[in-house]
Amino acid sequence: MIYTLKRKARYYETDQMGIVHHSNYIRWFEEARTEYLEEIGLPYEKIEQEGLLIPVLSCSCVYKSPVKFDEEINVSITETSFNGLKFTVKYEVTSATDNSLKTTGESSHCFLDSKFNPILIKKTKPDFYRMFTETFGR
Amino acid sequence: MIYTLKRKARYYETDQMGIVHHSNYIRWFEEARTEYLEEIGLPYEKIEQEGLLIPVLSCSCVYKSPVKFDEEINVSITETSFNGLKFTVKYEVTSATDNSLKTTGESSHCFLDSKFNPILIKKTKPDFYRMFTETFGR
Amino acid sequence: MIYTLKRKARYYETDQMGIVHHSNYIRWFEEARTEYLEEIGLPYEKIEQEGLLIPVLSCSCVYKSPVKFDEEINVSITETSFNGLKFTVKYEVTSATDNSLKTTGESSHCFLDSKFNPILIKKTKPDFYRMFTETFGR
Amino acid sequence: MIYTLKRKARYYETDQMGIVHHSNYIRWFEEARTEYLEEIGLPYEKIEQEGLLIPVLSCSCVYKSPVKFDEEINVSITETSFNGLKFTVKYEVTSATDNSLKTTGESSHCFLDSKFNPILIKKTKPDFYRMFTETFGR
Numbered sequence: 001m002i003y004t005l006k007r008k009a010r011y012y013e014t015d016q017m018g019i020v021h022h023s024n025y026i027r028w029f030e031e032a033r034t035e036y037l038e039e040i041g042l043p044y045e046k047i048e049q050e051g052l053l054i055p056v057l058s059c060s061c062v063y064k065s066p067v068k069f070d071e072e073i074n075v076s077i078t079e080t081s082f083n084g085l086k087f088t089v090k091y092e093v094t095s096a097t098d099n100s101l102k103t104t105g106e107s108s109h110c111f112l113d114s115k116f117n118p119i120l121i122k123k124t125k126p127d128f129y130r131m132f133t134e135t136f137g138r
Numbered sequence: 139m140i141y142t143l144k145r146k147a148r149y150y151e152t153d154q155m156g157i158v159h160h161s162n163y164i165r166w167f168e169e170a171r172t173e174y175l176e177e178i179g180l181p182y183e184k185i186e187q188e189g190l191l192i193p194v195l196s197c198s199c200v201y202k203s204p205v206k207f208d209e210e211i212n213v214s215i216t217e218t219s220f221n222g223l224k225f226t227v228k229y230e231v232t233s234a235t236d237n238s239l240k241t242t243g244e245s246s247h248c249f250l251d252s253k254f255n256p257i258l259i260k261k262t263k264p265d266f267y268r269m270f271t272e273t274f275g276r
Numbered sequence: 277m278i279y280t281l282k283r284k285a286r287y288y289e290t291d292q293m294g295i296v297h298h299s300n301y302i303r304w305f306e307e308a309r310t311e312y313l314e315e316i317g318l319p320y321e322k323i324e325q326e327g328l329l330i331p332v333l334s335c336s337c338v339y340k341s342p343v344k345f346d347e348e349i350n351v352s353i354t355e356t357s358f359n360g361l362k363f364t365v366k367y368e369v370t371s372a373t374d375n376s377l378k379t380t381g382e383s384s385h386c387f388l389d390s391k392f393n394p395i396l397i398k399k400t401k402p403d404f405y406r407m408f409t410e411t412f413g414r
Numbered sequence: 415m416i417y418t419l420k421r422k423a424r425y426y427e428t429d430q431m432g433i434v435h436h437s438n439y440i441r442w443f444e445e446a447r448t449e450y451l452e453e454i455g456l457p458y459e460k461i462e463q464e465g466l467l468i469p470v471l472s473c474s475c476v477y478k479s480p481v482k483f484d485e486e487i488n489v490s491i492t493e494t495s496f497n498g499l500k501f502t503v504k505y506e507v508t509s510a511t512d513n514s515l516k517t518t519g520e521s522s523h524c525f526l527d528s529k530f531n532p533i534l535i536k537k538t539k540p541d542f543y544r545m546f547t548e549t550f551g552r
Contacts, residue, residue, distance in 0.1 A: 010441070010444070010445055010448075011153060011154070011159075011444055011445075011448060011458065012153060012159050012161055012441045012444055014153050014154035015149060015150060015152050015153065015154070016149070016152040016153070016154065016155075016156045016157075016207055017154075017329055017331065018154045019154075019331075021149075021150050022302065022331075022332040022335060023150055023299050023300075023302040023303050023306075024299070026298065026299040026302060027299050027424070027426045030299075030424070030425055030426055031424055034424075034425060034484070038484075043484065044425065044483065044484060045483070045484055048292075053293055055293065055295075055298075055339065055342070056298040056339055057338070057339055058336070058337065058338045058339065059298060059336065059337055060334070060335065060336035060337070061334065061335055061336070062333070062334045063331065063332055063333055063334060066331070066392070069154055069458065069459070070448070070452075070457065070458060070459055116342070148303070148306070148307055148310075149306055149310060149320065150303045150306055155467055155469065157469075160440065160469075160470040160473060161437050161438075161440040161441050161444075162437075164436065164437040164440060165286070165288045165437050168286070168287055168288055168437075169286055169287075172286075172287060172346070176346075181346065182287065182345065182346060183345070183346055186430075191431055193431065193433075193436075193477065193480070194436040194477055195476070195477055196474070196475065196476045196477065197436060197474065197475055198472070198473065198474035198475070199472065199473055199474070200471070200472045201469065201470055201471055201472065204469070204530070207320065207321070208310070208314075208319065208320060208321055254480070287429060287430070287435075288429060288435050288437060290429050290430035291425060291426060291428050291429065291430070292425070292428035292429070292430065292431075292432045292433075292483055293430075294430045295430075297425075297426050299426055345430055
């Protein structure tokens with residue numbers, strides 16, 4: 001695991017099937033990603049202050065076993081990559097009590113300026129580029 | 139009724155009690171308010187283009203009877219007022235099938251500029267002021 | 277298009293990037309799917325009354341162009357398939373004003389009984405099986 | 415403070431005004447309430463296993479100052495009361511960095527059986543009644 005966020009499933013995240021609604025895992029991935037970026041010195045706040053936006057290009061989720069209300073879970077980042085233009089993050093949600101696998105997922109992201117135009121951060125933000133290359137891998 | 143929005147309760151809006159989660163009514167109120175503002179010539183888009191923000195100062199909700207998944211409901215604006223500085227909207231959610239009362243609520247709002255400073259729209263946005271006075275009442 | 281749901285992007289669906297948060301598309305897919313199932317005679321209500329649950333096995337979303345607040349959009353079902361055990365739905369979100377492509381996505385689903393055990397609907401729910409085979413294709 | 419939940423504002427909780435959407439505070443209140451009930455020996459899980467539902471009768475929120483993305487906040491329970499039939503909880507959201515007041519709120523709740531009929535817990539659940547009386551006040 002590259003990074004793990006500990007969390008509880010919240011009541012408002014459940015649906016009438018009695019389990020966490022599938023859309024919320026996408027939000028949990030974002031929580032883990034945000035925390036991880038902060039940990040490696042790239043807090044979103046700083047990123048957006050630089051006039052950079054990091055939208056989601058794609059995301060996917062495979063549901064193995066449902067998470068129930070109040071369950072303690074780990075939302076882990078298991079793999080990252082960066083090709084200079086976009087970066088990809090892989091996730092796993094597991095039970096914090098028995099470690100069983102709940103969900104796997106993936107998201108990919110690019111860099112835009114504040115007008116939503118693509119940015120080549122290698123040129124315009126060499127510091128960010130270096131940090132991404134170092135931590136996200138090639 | 140001053141304005142009524144027709145809507146269905148969505149699956150992702152339910153919780154494990156098998157009813158719509160109470161926080162979602164606040165969102166439905168916003169939907170009705172937004173549509174109503176648009177109808178009276180004040181679409182949010184235009185408002186924000188003018189550099190105006192309309193945050194929520196307070197909101198409240200009284201739950202009379204639960205709304206279930208897929209139920210057709212009416213989200214109505216029943217009363218509005220405007221004192222020159224802030225405006226207030228009252229809401230009712232009713233069943234579209236038997237008209238029974240589900241929820242009542244209220245929200246109040248003020249006007250801010252894009253830096254979150256209070257605005258006296260009577261002076262800076264006399265057109266908006268006139269429209270609010272005419273439609274929201276004294 | 278097999279089915280199209282018309283919808284507006286709501287204020288509470290936006291995030292601070294000024295666009296609809298990416299997790300909400302997954303919810304829009306659910307809205308379209310639910311409406312479509314209802315149209316072909318399989319309202320969720322009826323499905324759950326039969327003791328059937330239809331959880332999501334996987335979902336994915338590719339974001340082409342952001343949707344902004346108050347934009348009119350079409351959430352379309354473009355393709356479906358059913359192999360007897362699970363069914364798959366493909367989606368497209370397009371602008372209702374200029375028809376431009378916003379998002380594509382996919383979800384797959386299976387059938388469980390109320391205790392979350394897999395069900396062979398061909399045996400236990402032949403009516404449902406027939407309807408799914410007819411409308412979702414082989 | 416009777417109980418305080420520490421939390422961060424999440425990106426998906428923001429709206430295009432660049433602040434946490436007002437509906438989310440209602441969800442934060444629920445998080446704090448759930449954690450508090452667990453702490454006093456009344457985990458929701460146990461409550462629902464007993465066949466008890468605790469719906470929300472009313473809620474309200476007064477917004478003093480916006481919470482921004484990634485801000486550390488305290489969601490505190492400041493006051494509780496219980497009259498034998500329903501209980502009320504008061505909340506405060508404050509900044510964890512400078513302690514400034516963000517929001518105040520309140521919610522009230524009753525007890526229902528699994529068919530949504532009101533329950534006199536003094537009779538049917540004397541243990542719960544005693545715990546509520548002891549911890550929530552008269």
